[in-house]
Amino acid sequence: MQRDIAAREEMDSPDADPLLLERTYAQFPLVNRCVSGWRGMYLRLVRPALPRHRTATILDIGCGGGDIALALLRWAQADGYGVRVTGIDPDARAHGFASRAGAAAGFxxxxxxxxxxxxxxxxAEGRLYDVVVSNHVLHHLDPPALAGIFADSRLLARSLAIHSDIRRRRSALLLFGTATLPLAGSSYIRRDGLTSIRRSFTREELARVLPPGWHAHAAGLYRNLAIWHGENPAGR
Known part of the structure; x- marks a missing residue:
């Protein structure tokens, strides 16, 4: 199955239906809990990179509705870390939803x-973060933007950068399409999810576009990780 770089996700359109878009953001936490594996990545990779002697900082690039940023904050706080999480997204609609979700959570x-x-x-602002992450962002990007996010991540991360994305497989289309049938028509989750799978990389394709110092890992059957380890472990 060839990568379908011409496919476009409906929720990225400026004309996306506001109600369907709001429902999509609201359904992201459930979908990401089922398919994204961030709890395991937090335990294996993110937590060991967080400093104990000062406030740890985490950046979520392309944060969408903010559920991954919120989850990382809750997990780190539960483990006793002083932590500040920043989520960024260029889409005003995503920013608005994430801001409301953060306020509703009491942070x-x-x-x-x-x-x-x-x-x-x-x-450009000279910001630095202990850990930089993104979730399901890479497959959205054209080659210049893809190179840019890797270059920016190295400049922004002290200790670790992780970009987690879908790994393209035919079986992923079947499984995701079947599992999300109950959501069909209620949001963009199912339609855009299937488009995302078709746009995503295999591990070998991802490895070919990574700059020196980055490594491509297949996390299970359906996820790729692009990982960069800095020279400053745990923010020291």
């Missing part, structure tokens, strides 16, 4: 910030 600006921004904005 203040000292713990959680959502910004309408792209990674190059933060590079």
């Amino acid at each position: 203040g600006p000292a713990e959680l910030e959502f910004r309408r921004a792209v990674s190059s904005d933060l590079v």
